[in-house]
Amino acid sequence: MSHIRLLIGTHKGAFILTxxxxxxxxxxxxxxxxGWEIYHLKGSPVxxxxxxxxxxxxxxxxxxxxxxxxxxxxxxxxxNFAYEGVAGTHQWYDGTPHPWEFxxxxxxxxxxTDAQTVYAGVEDAALFRSTDGGQTWQELSGLRRHGxxxxxQPGAGGLCLHTILLDPKNEKRLYIAISAAGAFRTxxxxxxxxxxxxxLLSQYIPDPDAEVGHCVHHIAMHPSRPNVLFMxxxxxxxxxxxxxxxxxxxxxxxxxxxxxTIDVHAHEPETIYVVPIKSDSEHFPIDGKLQVxxxxxxxxxxxxLTNGLPQKDCYVNVLRDAMAVDSLPQCGVYFGTTGxxxxxxxxxxxxxxxxxxxxxxxxxxxxxxxx
Amino acid sequence: xxxxxxxxxxxxxxxxxxGLPSQVVQLEVQEPTLRGVLNALEAAYPMLRGTIRxxxxxxxxxxxRFFAEEQDxxxxxxxxxxxxxxxxxHEPLLIIxxxxxx
Numbered sequence: 001m002s003h004i005r006l007l008i009g010t011h012k013g014a015f016i017l018t019x020x021x022x023x024x025x026x027x028x029x030x031x032x033x034x035g036w037e038i039y040h041l042k043g044s045p046v047x048x049x050x051x052x053x054x055x056x057x058x059x060x061x062x063x064x065x066x067x068x069x070x071x072x073x074x075x076x077x078x079x080n081f082a083y084e085g086v087a088g089t090h091q092w093y094d095g096t097p098h099p100w101e102f103x104x105x106x107x108x109x110x111x112x113t114d115a116q117t118v119y120a121g122v123e124d125a126a127l128f129r130s131t132d133g134g135q136t137w138q139e140l141s142g143l144r145r146h147g148x149x150x151x152x153q154p155g156a157g158g159l160c161l162h163t164i165l166l167d168p169k170n171e172k173r174l175y176i177a178i179s180a181a182g183a184f185r186t187x188x189x190x191x192x193x194x195x196x197x198x199x200l201l202s203q204y205i206p207d208p209d210a211e212v213g214h215c216v217h218h219i220a221m222h223p224s225r226p227n228v229l230f231m232x233x234x235x236x237x238x239x240x241x242x243x244x245x246x247x248x249x250x251x252x253x254x255x256x257x258x259x260x261t262i263d264v265h266a267h268e269p270e271t272i273y274v275v276p277i278k279s280d281s282e283h284f285p286i287d288g289k290l291q292v293x294x295x296x297x298x299x300x301x302x303x304x305l306t307n308g309l310p311q312k313d314c315y316v317n318v319l320r321d322a323m324a325v326d327s328l329p330q331c332g333v334y335f336g337t338t339g340x341x342x343x344x345x346x347x348x349x350x351x352x353x354x355x356x357x358x359x360x361x362x363x364x365x366x367x368x369x370x371x
Numbered sequence: 372x373x374x375x376x377x378x379x380x381x382x383x384x385x386x387x388x389x390g391l392p393s394q395v396v397q398l399e400v401q402e403p404t405l406r407g408v409l410n411a412l413e414a415a416y417p418m419l420r421g422t423i424r425x426x427x428x429x430x431x432x433x434x435x436r437f438f439a440e441e442q443d444x445x446x447x448x449x450x451x452x453x454x455x456x457x458x459x460x461h462e463p464l465l466i467i468x469x470x471x472x473x
Contacts, residue, residue, distance in 0.1 A: 079421045
């Protein structure tokens with residue numbers, strides 16, 4: 001019988017939640033690394049018991065932990081993220097040049113084919129790769145040096161590389177996203193990169209259709225159609241049908257198209273989910289009602305999913321990496337909030353249950369569907 | 372080569388990370404300086420690399436300071452001799468993290 005393992009990164013530690021395929025009774029283990037910020041943890045698709053974890057805080061910096069037994073035990077691995085060559089400068093908030101400085105790892109993306117290989121998206125924005133299980137890290141510096149890097153500017157959360165998508169049909173193709181630079185793609189395994197932001201329109205930057213400078217919050221892809229991308233931008237929900245070469249807006253009838261997270265149903269490539277957030281200055285749901293919106297048409301036409309979610313006095317946020325889907329026959333959808341709640345829908349969003357409601361602020365949610 | 376036995380008092384996150392039973396660790400140090408202590412500490416407990424000083428530049432992390440005999444010695448320099456009471460192990464070298472939550 002299949003079972004589910006949720007990997008929850010929070011402001012004060014990591015938690016591992018497990019259930020059988022009914023997804024009704026949950027065991028909660030943790031906190032692992034209590035007191036530390038756990039921006040992200042994710043398991044290897046090749047060896048699901050191998051889990052990589054980003055552990056950091058402002059006092060002691062960045063650590064990477066690795067488990068080889070499904071999160072029962074952990075060992076620190078390499079944490080030396082050194083930019084290749086002279087790091088150079090990007091723009092600071094006031095437009096002045098600012099030296100590139102490593103701060104933390106936002107996202108870890110294990111390889112689809114090799115348990116020893118894992119990518120790390122970091123702040124200040126860069127992409128690193130380890131091919132020895134996290135012991136050593138090498139920057140894929142072609143991204144930072146492709147030409148626009150000196151013009152990148154941080155969003156409110158920092159100049160972070162927060163999204164890494166690996167093309168399951170083309171191992172040379174990766175997508176990444178940076179706040180607030182935009183989306184980028186490599187077709188040669190990370191040697192060279194190009195911005196893929198055509199079609200994005202951001203009224204809050206001096207040149208609304210600039211090549212870079214867009215505050216992309218998250219991108220999602222269905223593995224069966226890696227050329228189709230869905231994006232939650234700062235404002236606007238977008239899609240691309242040509243690997244990011246051109247984007248079109250699919251916000252449609254959403255009550256607000258601001259938000260952070262976006263994901264795709266495990267078995268229906270045109271079914272996508274977002275959590276609308278009121279605005280860039282009010283990071284909570286409209287009218288205190290927590291609503292997931294689902295589109296079965298790849299965007300434009302959206303329906304509110306509220307059954308089981310709080311519909312009054314709810315003023316939490318759902319961050320960019322805090323939603324995930326399982327791959328059971330009836331797709332489960334999960335998300336965590338800055339209020340410490342973790343919600344589960346075992347039926348693709350039709351109804352929701354609260355798995356737990358008093359964790360520290362949830363920074364990330366990943367799910368493993370295990371045999 | 373003179374070797375010193377120096378006691379180092381670590382913040383709770385770090386002694387737990389290193390798997391120590393308590394906050395004070397005793398180290399054999401080749402040079403009784405801050406650099407000597409950190410070199411010995413990181414050699415004995417590699418998981419602490421990068422948590423006290425930058426792995427590339429060696430610069431002390433901003434939210435940490437070094438104290439000896441109730442004095443802040445963070446600005447003395449990495450190669451300045453530690454006070455005799457610390458160098459002989461009578462007093463610990465304190466690594467203190469900025470107060471959280473204050």
